[in-house]
Amino acid sequence: MQEQTGNVPVERRRAGDPLLTLVVPVFNEEQTAPHFVETVNRVLGATALRFEILFVEDGSTDRTRERLRALAACHRHVSFIAFSRNFGKEAALTAGIDHARGDVVIPIDVDLQDPPEVIPRFVEKWREGYDVVYGARAGRSSDSYLKKFTATWFYRVFNRLSREQLPPDAGDFRLMDRRVVDALKTLPESNRFMKGLFAWVGFRTVGVPFERLARERGSSKWSYWKLWNFALDGLAGFSTIPLRLWLYIGAVVCLLSFAYAAVIVFRVLMFGVDVPGYASLITLVLFFGGVQLLSLGTIGEYLGRLFNEVKRRPLYIVDEVVGLGQRDVSRRPADAGREVKD
Ligand code: UDP
Numbered sequence: 149m150q151e152q153t154g155n156v157p158v159e160r161r162r163a164g165d166p167l168l169t170l171v172v173p174v175f176n177e178e179q180t181a182p183h184f185v186e187t188v189n190r191v192l193g194a195t196a197l198r199f200e201i202l203f204v205e206d207g208s209t210d211r212t213r214e215r216l217r218a219l220a221a222c223h224r225h226v227s228f229i230a231f232s233r234n235f236g237k238e239a240a241l242t243a244g245i246d247h248a249r250g251d252v253v254i255p256i257d258v259d260l261q262d263p264p265e266v267i268p269r270f271v272e273k274w275r276e277g278y279d280v281v282y283g284a285r286a287g288r289s290s291d292s293y294l295k296k297f298t299a300t301w302f303y304r305v306f307n308r309l310s311r312e313q314l315p316p317d318a319g320d321f322r323l324m325d326r327r328v329v330d331a332l333k334t335l336p337e338s339n340r341f342m343k344g345l346f347a348w349v350g351f352r353t354v355g356v357p358f359e360r361l362a363r364e365r366g367s368s369k370w371s372y373w374k375l376w377n378f379a380l381d382g383l384a385g386f387s388t389i390p391l392r393l394w395l396y397i398g399a400v401v402c403l404l405s406f407a408y409a410a411v412i413v414f415r416v417l418m419f420g421v422d423v424p425g426y427a428s429l430i431t432l433v434l435f436f437g438g439v440q441l442l443s444l445g446t447i448g449e450y451l452g453r454l455f456n457e458v459k460r461r462p463l464y465i466v467d468e469v470v471g472l473g474q475r476d477v478s479r480r481p482a483d484a485g486r487e488v489k490d
Pocket residue numbers: 172173174175176177206234235236237240256257258259261363367368369370
């Protein structure tokens with residue numbers, strides 16, 4: 149497993165006073181964003197930690213952007229990047245990671261389901277020498293039974309099929325050292341299944357348990373249909389076993405049909421031609437029709453992803469940057485987002 153990669157040698161201990169960048173994706177969060185800043189200021193303000201908050205405004209349709217503008221105007225440590233439309237949380241996290249300048253970067257949800265009170269414990273682990281410290285959900289008490297059930301199965305299947313192992317209790321809430329952030333920035337793919345990418349880059353990783361609370365205000369942006377697509381993206385992005393599966397199914401079916409053919413030939417030779425058999429025939433025709441469609445669908449799924457990667461479109465388009473210096477952080481030449489400094 150990813151977690152607890154042994155003890156970290158003493159010489160890797162870190163001293164000093166790192167700058168923390170909190171990367172906060174927001175989508176229609178006008179009610180939550182001001183409360184988030186207030187809470188973080190209170191909690192982290194009480195410690196000696198240096199921190200800044202970088203919101204990524206993911207094309208909200210409510211007044212989130214005005215709220216962020218007001219927050220950035222009255223707090224020097226608050227800045228935001230705004231997208232030209234909704235690109236999804238994974239793209240928002242990517243943008244935050246691209247623009248963050250801290251020595252450590254901490255993706256965190258705006259709804260306070262990831263409690264900022266845990267951050268000082270993350271930093272302690274970082275000082276001990278860990279490069280990645282993820283928040284390990286001690287319980288999913290805030291989730292419905294169905295969500296818990298589907299999540300358990302997703303992690304089970306994913307970890308079976310993929311070489312990268314995802315700790316089932318980890319979300320996006322984690323601390324990453326600058327080295328990890330720089331490694332993440334080199335990954336060019338358009339399929340941004342961040343949990344998988346976090347696992348892919350590796351480094352010394354440790355989990356810190358915390359209780360994930362229920363959302364305080366606003367509403368969750370996830371539906372089961374979105375989660376299902378998210379799960380498919382994750383699986384197809386990190387495993388080619390679903391493609392290879394058809395090789396084995398095909399081989400087994402071929403062997404069986406050879407055996408069956410032999411039986412039929414033998415029967416005809418011994419007992420003559422036998423006409424009845426419509427039921428078994430139609431069953432087999434339908435069954436193999438289904439098998440072929442399934443395998444074609446699987447191939448199509450990967451082909452579609454290949455198509456998306458080959459287009460090499462930028463992962464997001466920036467409409468506006470407020471509070472960060474105007475720096476070139478484009479991932480590709482095509483990423484020609486307009487960046488305005490207020
Ligand atoms: N989010 C986002 N873009 C989206 C959907 C969500 O940036 O398209 C943000 C959202 O504002 C929040 C975080 O992602 O900060 C987690 O979303 P939510 O709380 O709705 O998810 P849940 O906690 O229910 O998994």
